[in-house]
Amino acid sequence: MLTAENRARWRLAGLLSPATLIIGLFFVVPLAIMALYSLLEPGMYGGVEWTFYPDNFGRILGWADGSNEEFDVVYLQILLRSFKLAAITVLLTLLVCYPAAFWVSRQPERLRNFCLFLITLPFFTSLIVRLYAWVLILRPTGFLNASLQGLGLIDAPLDLIYTEGAVLLGMTYIFVPFMFLPIYASVEKLDRRLLEASADLGAGRWQSFWRVIFPLTLPGIAAGSIIVFIPSLGNFIVPSLLGGARVLMIGNLVEQQFLAARNWPFGAALAMLIMAAVLLFLLLYVRWQGRAALKEAAR
Amino acid sequence: MSHANNPVVEIRAAVKHYRTPEGHAVRALDGVDLSVGANEFVTLLGPSGCGKTTLLRTISGFESLDSGELLIQGVAMNQVPPNRRPVHTVFQSYALFPHLSIGDNVGYALDVRGVARAERRQRVGAALELVGMGGLEKRKPGQLSGGQQQRVALARAIVDRPALLLLDEPLSALDRQLRQAMQRELKNLQHELGIAFVFVTHDQEEALTMSDRIVVLNGGHVQQVGAPQDIYDRPANAFVAGFIGESNLLRARVESCADGVATLVGEQGDPLRLPSAGLQVGQPLHILLRPEQFHLDCPGDPAAHGALDGVVEQTVFIGKDFEVSLLSATGSRIKAVVRDASRQALQRLHPGSSLRLWYALDAAHLIAGEA
Numbered sequence: 001m002l003t004a005e006n007r008a009r010w011r012l013a014g015l016l017s018p019a020t021l022i023i024g025l026f027f028v029v030p031l032a033i034m035a036l037y038s039l040l041e042p043g044m045y046g047g048v049e050w051t052f053y054p055d056n057f058g059r060i061l062g063w064a065d066g067s068n069e070e071f072d073v074v075y076l077q078i079l080l081r082s083f084k085l086a087a088i089t090v091l092l093t094l095l096v097c098y099p100a101a102f103w104v105s106r107q108p109e110r111l112r113n114f115c116l117f118l119i120t121l122p123f124f125t126s127l128i129v130r131l132y133a134w135v136l137i138l139r140p141t142g143f144l145n146a147s148l149q150g151l152g153l154i155d156a157p158l159d160l161i162y163t164e165g166a167v168l169l170g171m172t173y174i175f176v177p178f179m180f181l182p183i184y185a186s187v188e189k190l191d192r193r194l195l196e197a198s199a200d201l202g203a204g205r206w207q208s209f210w211r212v213i214f215p216l217t218l219p220g221i222a223a224g225s226i227i228v229f230i231p232s233l234g235n236f237i238v239p240s241l242l243g244g245a246r247v248l249m250i251g252n253l254v255e256q257q258f259l260a261a262r263n264w265p266f267g268a269a270l271a272m273l274i275m276a277a278v279l280l281f282l283l284l285y286v287r288w289q290g291r292a293a294l295k296e297a298a299r
Numbered sequence: 300m301s302h303a304n305n306p307v308v309e310i311r312a313a314v315k316h317y318r319t320p321e322g323h324a325v326r327a328l329d330g331v332d333l334s335v336g337a338n339e340f341v342t343l344l345g346p347s348g349c350g351k352t353t354l355l356r357t358i359s360g361f362e363s364l365d366s367g368e369l370l371i372q373g374v375a376m377n378q379v380p381p382n383r384r385p386v387h388t389v390f391q392s393y394a395l396f397p398h399l400s401i402g403d404n405v406g407y408a409l410d411v412r413g414v415a416r417a418e419r420r421q422r423v424g425a426a427l428e429l430v431g432m433g434g435l436e437k438r439k440p441g442q443l444s445g446g447q448q449q450r451v452a453l454a455r456a457i458v459d460r461p462a463l464l465l466l467d468e469p470l471s472a473l474d475r476q477l478r479q480a481m482q483r484e485l486k487n488l489q490h491e492l493g494i495a496f497v498f499v500t501h502d503q504e505e506a507l508t509m510s511d512r513i514v515v516l517n518g519g520h521v522q523q524v525g526a527p528q529d530i531y532d533r534p535a536n537a538f539v540a541g542f543i544g545e546s547n548l549l550r551a552r553v554e555s556c557a558d559g560v561a562t563l564v565g566e567q568g569d570p571l572r573l574p575s576a577g578l579q580v581g582q583p584l585h586i587l588l589r590p591e592q593f594h595l596d597c598p599g600d601p602a603a604h605g606a607l608d609g610v611v612e613q614t615v616f617i618g619k620d621f622e623v624s625l626l627s628a629t630g631s632r633i634k635a636v637v638r639d640a641s642r643q644a645l646q647r648l649h650p651g652s653s654l655r656l657w658y659a660l661d662a663a664h665l666i667a668g669e670a
């Protein structure tokens with residue numbers, strides 16, 4: 001005999017099983033394979049040998065003894081650079097989106113909806129095509145250099161593409177919508193009457209911003225930052241198109257190991273390290289901001 | 300009270316238009332004059348849309364005047380932003396900061412001005428104590444009931460003793476009992492603090508019980524300013540008479556004026572003979588009679604009383620008194636509240652029976668009517 005509670009439990013299980021299946025099949029299982037591979041010895045011609053092999057991590061973190069693999073500090077440098085570029089991308093998208101969200105939220109409804117449509121418009125075209133457009137603009141013979149030269153402002157083409165600047169530009173460009181939407185949601189929710197109350201109690205604009213607007217939109221800022229930071233960190237398309245060989249990011253390294261070098265265990269080790277770093281980052285976030293943000297979101 | 304000498308707020312010929320999205324201009328304030336004295340409790344009273352909130356928001360600085368003058372403590376405010384005005388508002392929605400604790404909400408005005416820690420703590424505590432919310436500094440607004448939030452909003456607005464407190468229907472979200480309790484408390488608080496209050500309501504009972512003076516607004520115009528009793532007993536025009544309290548307005552005309560006695564004829568029953576001061580022959584008038592001014596039997600000298608005949612439409616016993624609806628000979632509907640002195644009223648007040656109601660002539664208040 002089924003009690004009501006039991007029935008509810010079964011119904012819940014039924015409803016959740018497709019999602020569980022998909023996540024299990026396409027996420028947990030591959031992840032487990034990756035974790036396993038990262039600890040196995042790379043085979044001579046791709047594939048793996050079934051022996052325990054901590055040197056995949058050793059090459060990156062510094063305990064490879066030199067008999068099989070060399071420790072090379074370049075991996076850590078690339079990891080560090082990836083963190084730096086991802087963090088700057090977060091800052092840049094924030095700088096673009098925060099004021100824009102306020103502007104959009106103040107527009108009449110029709111214009112507002114149109115703006116939101118424009119923000120999501122890039123999703124309708126291929127990422128590769130959009131990034132290639134930047135290649136055409138930035139390269140030495142590209143649109144920007146040609147125009148500047150034509151105007152006589154510069155003599156020789158500027159070094160625009162294959163720089164950290166170009167990578168940041170591309171990443172900011174593709175991640176702006178991801179930052180904009182959560183920020184906009186929290187800005188839109190902001191109660192104007194609270195700003196009036198703040199002014200009424202004697203706060204100037206600057207004080208109202210720091211005491212009321214900023215804390216109340218912080219959950220949106222935090223959500224946007226996470227949504228931008230994580231894919232920026234592992235991104236390989238932007239650096240490979242706009243950074244070339246000069247500005248490698250950790251994503252490129254993983255891609256190379258899997259596709260070119262066919263060293264899956266080493267690629268898996270790199271990927272596990274990125275994941276560990278992201279998890280650490282998330283953990284800190286939940287510790288510091290999460291409590292307030294979750295409480296806010298639950299209301 | 301010397302509000303004539305040193306008013307906290309002075310408004311002269313204030314005009315404010317809004318432009319609607321459709322492009323129409325709405326005249327929200329149409330030449331409003333008002334002065335509020337120190338320590339005075341002034342209520343803005345009027346129907347929905349008459350411009351009460353607009354007037355309040357021009358004082359707090361969230362709306363600017365199209366023309367006219369606004370002085371607070373003698374200083375012209377036209378160019379002064381809201382945060383520089385010595386005025387705080389208690390908002391209808393309370394507008395407590397959801398991310399701040401009660402203590403930080405109440406201390407907001409002090410924090411903004413950089414008041415030292417110890418003094419801040421002491422003043423926040425005192426303000427909360429004053430509204431009966433002592434010791435709740437740590438809570439968040441979301442953890443309070445509506446009435447408690449109301450008190451916190453009040454404490455937040457008085458913590459730094461502004462010259463003037465503006466309250467826009469602060470009690471309208473509360474249930475009746477709490478509302479009446481808060482009315483008394485607000486009045487006491489105002490007395491204790493010595494801060495001038497400008498209080499908005501569209502509840503006339505609230506206005507009558509709480510105010511030193513009432514400003515009756517309609518369509519952006521001030522209809523009348525006066526003490527509650529003045530407004531009730533001597534309304535300046537038909538609108539005020541109709542808006543405040545139950546009233547019967549009877550149309551009449553001055554038929555003759557001779558030897559200081561004017562004779563009025565019209566709906567009020569037998570021709571009335573009144574002192575003719577200020578009256579002219581042919582002048583149309585309204586005679587205001589409150590329901591409780593009617594009697595079943597002539598209480599004294601019949602010459603000093605008017606009589607009104609009609610047919611009883613409906614009678615309701617409301618405890619002690621009877622509420623009678625009478626259809627007069629001229630077809631007006633009269634509402635009267637009469638006391639059953641003779642214990643035979645039920646018979647006379649039976650629907651369908653004819654009835655004569657008496658009223659004292661000196662109780663009748665005359666209002667100039669339209670031609």
Ligand SMILES: Nc1ncnc2c1ncn2[C@@H]1O[C@H](COP(=O)(O)OP(=O)(O)OP(=O)(O)O)[C@@H](O)[C@H]1O
Nearest residue numbers: 317318319325327346347348349350351352353501
């Ligand atoms: N922002 C605005 N834009 C256009 N018209 C407005 C605006 N605010 C108020 N009005 C109009 O101005 C008039 C006065 O409004 P106000 O809010 O002052 O009325 P109120 O007396 O406070 O009414 P209530 O008792 O309903 O609160 C109304 O006709 C209203 O429609």
Ligand SMILES: [Mg+2]
Nearest residue numbers: 351352353467
């Ligand atoms: Mg209003």
